[in-house]
Amino acid sequence: MKIFLNKSLFLKGSVLVFTVVTMQSCLVSKTYERPNLESETENLFRTDALPTDSVSMAELSWKEVFTDPYLKQYIEEGLQNNIDIRVALQQILASEAYLKQGKAGYLPTVNASASVTHQELAKNSQFGSFFNGAIDQYDAVASLSWEADIWGKIRSNKRAFQAGYLKSVAAHQAVKTRLIEQIAATYYTLVALDAQLEITQQTIETRRESVKTIQALKEAGQVTQVAVDQNIAQFNNASALEIDIKREIFKTENALSILLGKQPQTFERNNLDNQNITTNLTLGVPYLLLRNRPDVIAAENSFMQAFEMTNVAKTNFYPSLTLSASGGFQSLDFDNWFNSNSIFSNLMAGLTQPLFNQRKIKTQFEVSKAQQEQALLEFKQTLLVASQEVSNAIYAYQAETDKFDFRQKEVEALRRAEQNSEILLDNGYANYLDLLTARQGVLVAELSSIDNKLEQLLSVVRLYRALGGGWK
Numbered sequence: 312m313k314i315f316l317n318k319s320l321f322l323k324g325s326v327l328v329f330t331v332v333t334m335q336s337c338l339v340s341k342t343y344e345r346p347n348l349e350s351e352t353e354n355l356f357r358t359d360a361l362p363t364d365s366v367s368m369a370e371l372s373w374k375e376v377f378t379d380p381y382l383k384q385y386i387e388e389g390l391q392n393n394i395d396i397r398v399a400l401q402q403i404l405a406s407e408a409y410l411k412q413g414k415a416g417y418l419p420t421v422n423a424s425a426s427v428t429h430q431e432l433a434k435n436s437q438f439g440s441f442f443n444g445a446i447d448q449y450d451a452v453a454s455l456s457w458e459a460d461i462w463g464k465i466r467s468n469k470r471a472f473q474a475g476y477l478k479s480v481a482a483h484q485a486v487k488t489r490l491i492e493q494i495a496a497t498y499y500t501l502v503a504l505d506a507q508l509e510i511t512q513q514t515i516e517t518r519r520e521s522v523k524t525i526q527a528l529k530e531a532g533q534v535t536q537v538a539v540d541q542n543i544a545q546f547n548n549a550s551a552l553e554i555d556i557k558r559e560i561f562k563t564e565n566a567l568s569i570l571l572g573k574q575p576q577t578f579e580r581n582n583l584d585n586q587n588i589t590t591n592l593t594l595g596v597p598y599l600l601l602r603n604r605p606d607v608i609a610a611e612n613s614f615m616q617a618f619e620m621t622n623v624a625k626t627n628f629y630p631s632l633t634l635s636a637s638g639g640f641q642s643l644d645f646d647n648w649f650n651s652n653s654i655f656s657n658l659m660a661g662l663t664q665p666l667f668n669q670r671k672i673k674t675q676f677e678v679s680k681a682q683q684e685q686a687l688l689e690f691k692q693t694l695l696v697a698s699q700e701v702s703n704a705i706y707a708y709q710a711e712t713d714k715f716d717f718r719q720k721e722v723e724a725l726r727r728a729e730q731n732s733e734i735l736l737d738n739g740y741a742n743y744l745d746l747l748t749a750r751q752g753v754l755v756a757e758l759s760s761i762d763n764k765l766e767q768l769l770s771v772v773r774l775y776r777a778l779g780g781g782w783k
Contacts, residue, residue, distance in 0.1 A: 339629060340463025340622040343470070343615050346687065369603040369780035373491050376588060376775055381580050382498045385571060389494045392572030396490060399483035406472075406479035413472030416465040419457035426450045449648040452639035459632040467622035474616035478609045484782035485605035490570065492776040496769055497567045498578075499586060503765035504563060506583040508556045510757050511549055518546040518750070541747050549754065583764060588771045603779030610686075610693035617679070617686035624679040627672045630664035697777065704774035711767040718760040725753040 368376075377383055390396060430446040460466055525542045528534045568575045602608075638656035642648045665672055732746040775781065 339626055340467050341618075343618050345611070346614075346690070368775060369778035370783070371780060372783055373775075373781045376780065377495060378588075379498070379581055379586060381578070382495060385498060385567070385578070386491055386494050388573070389490055389571045390487065393490055393570060394572055395486050396483070399479075399486045403476075403479045403483055406476040409472045410476040413469040416468055417460065419455050421453065421455050423453045424450070425452075447643060447645070449642050449645055450639065451648070452637055452641075454635065454637040456633060456635040459634070461632055462626035462629045464623055464626035464631075467619045467626070471616045471619035471623065474612045474619060478612035478616065481605045481609035481612060483605075485609060488605060488776050488779070488781035491781040492772055494567070494570050495772045497563060497570060498580065499765055499768045499772070501560065501563050501567065501578070502580050502583045502586060503761050504556055504560045505580070506761045507758050508553065508560065510754070510761070511553045511556055514750075514754050515546065515549045515553060518542065518549055521750075522546055545747060545750065583761065586764075586768055588768065604697050604777075605779060605782055607690075607693050607697055607779070610690040614683070614686040614690045617683040621676070621679040621683045624672075624676040627665065627675065630662050633661045633663065635659050635661070697779075700777035701774065704770055704777050708767065708770035708774060711763055711770055715760070715763050715767060718756065718763045722753065722756045722760055725749060725756050729753050 373386060374383060377386065426449075428446075428448045428450070430448075432445060434443070458465070522539070522542045525534060525539050529536060529539050564578055565575045567578055636656070636658045638654070640649050640653040641655050642650065642653040647653055729746070729749040729752075732749045
């Protein structure tokens with residue numbers, strides 16, 4: 312009965328100690344909870360122009376958003392070959408290694424060693440006379456050390472490594488979304504430059520004919536040499552513009568080559584009229600930025616990592632329990648090294664409480680708290696910047712859409728003015744300055760209309776990235 316009571320008391324005592332330690336561990340190491348940002352994400356987009364619901368444009372794959380076959384091919388190549396993408400993948404592999412280290416934190420440390428020691432002793436000493444002046448000792452030792460996670464230090468370390476890994480994954484996703492945006496923007500810029508080049512070349516041919524016509528009129532005495540010179544000047548102006556556009560095409564193709572991880576070359580592409588993004592521009596609720604946008608996800612994981620490291624710093628104030636054991640073979644005679652009589656073992660349990668260490672633990676804790684607060688502020692700042700980019704992209708898209716109608720009407724009006732000026736000039740009812748002004752206005756308006764179309768496409772691309780699209 313007495314033995315039974317002792318065992319019962321031991322069991323109850325063990326349960327009590329375990330419960331107290333567990334509760335204390337919970338008090339020391341806090342569990343991470345996402346900051347309440349619901350109120351801070353309301354009305355982030357500052358617009359009622361586009362629908363906001365539980366479905367976001369960012370949920371769509373880039374293959375659904377971009378339908379141009381050439382563009383899709385280039386995005387595929389960029390995701391495979393781009394240098395920044397490959398660097399980000401290496402960062403993931405490094406973080407994954409740390410994550411594995413964090414998961415192994417619960418395991419004991421095991422070491423093994425073997426040594427041979429030869430000592431020359433003074434023969435007149437106590438031990439020297441006994442061992443005839445020399446000792447040879449052979450050791451083969453295995454040691455084990457394990458720290459109990461009483462205060463949640465190992466658990467917090469593991470979670471910190473996990474947050475670091477997720478941050479590297481999100482950083483890779485951010486590079487991916489940025490790369491897709493850059494490839495699409497560069498491609499659309501190329502097709503817009505092609506359209507401007509086509510219009511400029513058409514203008515050059517028209518003005519070449521105009522020079523011939525105006526020279527004939529001058530010979531007929533209807534206009535002066537000034538009119539001829541003005542027409543020649545407009546022809547040369549358009550020719551110089553053609554060179555500028557070709558230069559921009561050359562530079563843009565080189566930029567696309569870098570994005571695709573290729574040598575500089577010419578790329579096949581469609582024309583501007585075939586570029587349409589037909590995806591419904593639904594924004595999703597603002598709080599979805601926390602789930603979709605990689606840089607916001609990375610910022611939260613950075614805060615989570617700082618939170619867990621604060622937990623680790625806090626546990627350093629409390630005692631650590633370490634269990635260690637060692638054993639092996641030890642002999643003065645090589646022939647008896649692995650004899651059963653050479654076996655030895657040690658077992659030790661230690662409790663270490665830091666008392667005074669030049670304020671290092673307190674400093675580390677205070678620094679961790681400051682870094683945690685800094686990470687929280689950076690998290691909020693990242694969210695605000697993300698919302699600003701979404702808001703700007705929405706407004707830009709709406710503005711370019713509205714402006715496009717006016718640009719089209721401007722081009723149509725200037726074309727009519729050019730045709731009417733030519734008719735009036737042929738019949739002697741207008742002067743050549745009216746025709747020159749109308750022609751120059753048409754060229755500028757047509758080029759501006761193409762820029763407008765390009766900005767409309769780019770605003771959709773920017774909106775897609777700003778909402779966190781492209782990495783899925």
